[in-house]
Amino acid sequence: MPKLTRRAFGLVAGAAAANLAMPAYLRAQGKPRAVVVGGGAGGATAARYMAKDAGDELDVTLIEANPKYTTCFFSNLYLGDFRTFDSITHGYNTLQSNYGITLVNGFAEAIDRDANEVVMADGPRVPYDRLLVSPGIDFIWDSVPGYSEEASEIMPHSWKGGAQTKLLKSKLDAVEDGQQIVMVAPPNPFRCPPGPYERVSMFAHVLKAKGHTDSRIVIIDPKPTFSKQGLFEEGWEKHYPGMVEWYGPDVHGGIVGVDPSTGEVETDLDTFQGDLVNVIPAQKAGNIAHVAGLANETGFCPIDPHSMRSKMDDNIFVVGDACIPGDMPKSAFSANSQAKVAAMAIRGDLVGSRVFPAKYSNTCWSLIETDDGVKVGAQYVGTDEKISSTSKFISQTGEDAGTRKATYEESLGWYSGITSDIFGV
């Protein structure tokens, strides 16, 4: 018998009263079934839009491993003391109560693509007519020699939300004046291209606020350039002079490995000692996508740019960090945008609703220091080849303080907007 929370019965509880022995999601409803794996930025959005727009015509089930979701987006603001942990943590109650989505709180182990069923780790199978997969990322632990899942307890990655976010925060708060933080940045492609550099800004903000300006933050980067580089470098120079050092591969010559027992990061150039070491390893699509054969040699899942439909299976859609998104960055904004295209396509497949040409967008804000926000954004359309950028913008260096403050305030508005768009209102 599956481990079902009461909540898993969702709104169908009334109809289920006569039939309580069988979990709601196993009962044939006669309605087409849309199932979503992963209740993050992509998956929860898709579930909400399908349930909201198809109403009673569609049975929507959301499978999510965790009872609560802590957003990675704005987790840097939590590190910087601009947000509380609670304010970046969201539950699934509204999706169940206001949209009639059936929540299955459990881990999906495999997808039986011949039978059209998701296989849960504790045994039961969840049948689907269309499946949307948005499992986010998993790490390629050995991309940094010496690093591992166990090592992440000492050298946190904090690139997935939850316990790791808190661990990094407590280690950051313990850094004393004169001590050094070392970040090992990830290679492309990875979730949230400006994320590591916003995080470094928040590290510096916390240290500076405590007067710990003798501390240093060293970034060891496998990439020769990074997102919003001019904006971050200008901001670091302005707000945190002498505190942040960035080393690209032509300077450090290559990352040899890390040693969690000593806090050392060895490169061809030198060995860096960190009192706090934040290692962000290389990334791939969440494991379930690999197990199900949805990913290709890139480690991510190829999709049809017009619909987000998997190139490996017509009944499956992949959105968010796990897919190959063409010109789009891996972000919550992108995942949310892709989810809406996929939700429309799935409704088109299952209930015959209208399908319009796919349109996508993204904007990523980063906070450099109090009231100093910057942003980058673009719009995209699906072409036969890929999701292709049609227009874009980026904040300029040298902008006035008023513009930067307005940009930061917009990001607060966006956070409440997108989280209500994902988790419901």
Add this chain to the structure above:
Amino acid sequence: MQTGTRRTPWMAVPVAILLATSPAFSGEGDPLKGEKAFKACKACHKVGAGARNGVGPHLDGLFGRAAGSLKGFKYSKAMLAHGEDGLVWDEAALDAYIADPRVMIPGTRMSFRGMEDEATRADLIAYLKQASVHNPVENPSAEAPLRAEMGAAALAIEGDRDYGAYLATECVTCHQITGQTNGIPSIVGWPKPDFVRALFEYKTNVREHQVMKLMTVNLGNEEIAALAEYFSSLDPQ
């Protein structure tokens, strides 16, 4: 969202002050200066003879008018509740509202950050007292007659609401579907002409904003008409 601590909430203003006929602020404002200050409101509010509702309600007959009381205007639930609880616009109430709308009426859908300067508020109120003695047009909620202006072609098209609903999925990542505003303006329940005009203004750089330029640059008349149809049909919450 972050404005919460800056000012005394309206509710905390002593009742005696609210009931007094003279304004809570010292000294009478200057209506001439106030007319200039009204620029901050003009994009959304009309006042004076023949005013109509736009993005915001017309302000004719404002003083002594119950909050949220104009028929046909789509107020937020919060504004309606304040009206039902007996809020009537007078100098003190108006002063508190324009000083920080979201502190005085949490949940209001007026996308106005607030006017910090007390003297400017006094000027503005003095102007509004003079300007608001006129009558509005007969049916202030009816759309203004079409003028040959930017966006007229889009306005002339009958928008496809389904298409608008799809296109709007992109907008509601930032603009909340409930009409709540905190950092990003509320755009639900706007009359179509105002909505269309705003989008064209971003598209053509009359209003400059990087994000909204990006959002509108690829929208054609059909898309804009569809979006206007959809958003104008929504009720704020």
